[in-house]
Amino acid sequence: MLGPSRAGASRPGTVSGGLPVRAAAGTILDASPHLLVLSGDRGEVRVPMTQATQVWHGGPEGPDALRPGRRAIVRTADGRGADRVWVDIVRVAGTVVTCGRDAVEVDMGPHRGRVHVVVPPNVLGRVLVRHPRLEPGYLIDVICVASPDGPRAVRPGTAQPGYRADRPPAAETSAPVPEEVRGTATWFGSGDVGLAYPAVDPEGNAGGCHGTPNACLPLPYVSLGSELTVRNDCTGRAASVPVTECGCVAARFCDRCVQCGTSPRGRVVELAPVAFAGLGGDLAVGCFNVTVGGAVPGLGG
Known part of the structure; x- marks a missing residue:
């Protein structure tokens, strides 16, 4: 198994590698050229804004898109304030x-x-x-x-696969399952943490979906609650992220990401948008090349 859930595992969302990155989501309460205030699930979030902050609202926009009541996901880097804000994405x-x-x-x-x-x-x-x-x-x-x-x-968000959704190509049954799996990471939903994984075990209490097709690359089974190490191969950042959903849709997409070279074919994980942005992903682009394995070393506690 890639990363069984266990006591002492790395904290979900803890990031290693590259420059410090943080991401948060919430409803916009107030915005000015210098400060963005969000109401999130964990309370109020205040993020400094700079002239370099890029705002997306259906495409590149100015600060006028930061209207109270809209949903925003904001990413900060290097302690210099927001570098990217996605509005209502x-x-x-x-x-x-x-x-x-x-x-x-x-x-x-x-x-x-x-x-x-x-x-x-x-x-x-x-x-x-x-x-x-x-x-x-x-x-x-x-x-x-x-x-x-x-x-x-x-x-x-991607190029359309040429096959029907009910006939995805599957990995060869004789193909060995590697300790680390490389492919594509995408994002889904509006949550802060967690990921959907295409090979959640459908037997017993593992939480998998019956009828989910086999992914087009060999993946080991895990259970809901397992923690997987997700590394953005384009930025070098990695995090331990819990499996919160069966990725029955991701299993049907045998596509590639080309953000930094061409990834192997197949979606390995779908991340919550805050987790995706925190690993350096651009939500408007929609994918990054990923390696998924065991626990992040040196970040437990």
Whole structure:
């Protein structure tokens, strides 16, 4: 097994390698050119802003996008204040159920349900370049911004696999399972910590999903609550992150990430957005090349 849950394991989200990075999420309470104030699950978060802070709200934006009431994920680095803020960012990945002229219904799996995604005319062409089979039964992955009508697509999150969602290629049964697994890390949902893993054991009380296809790369089984070491191969940062969900959708995507070279084919983990950003990932890009293994050395306690 990659990383069994145990007493004395590294604290979830503790990061090693590279420059110090922190990330947080919450509802915007106030914003000025010098300070961003969020209301998060753990109370108020106050983050210094600088002229170098980059703001995303469906694309590069200025500080006017930091309006009270909007949801924001902020990343700081080197103690110099926020380097990146993503406002109302949403990701939708799953199987196309129905398609309309300006919207797509997507089944995101048993944990996440279905969602209606608006695809504006000025975005449709960009999505079709990387998702040419925008029809029921095929996979879709889009980066969106929240709107009153539901998630509004702004760009594709990946290139569409060429197979139907119910027929993903699987790893050869004779392929050995390595101690460390390399592939793609993506993100999902709106939580602070945790990850979805494509090979949660479906037997007993391990928490896996029955009917989840085998991933397209050999993965060892783990249980919910296990802690895995996730290393961003592009930044060198690593963290011990708990498995909180079965990655039944990730198992269907046999794609690659090309952020720093080309990753092996297959999604190894889907991270909560705060964990993804804290490891140096860009939520608007949507992936990084990853290595997943055991506990982070030297960070226990």
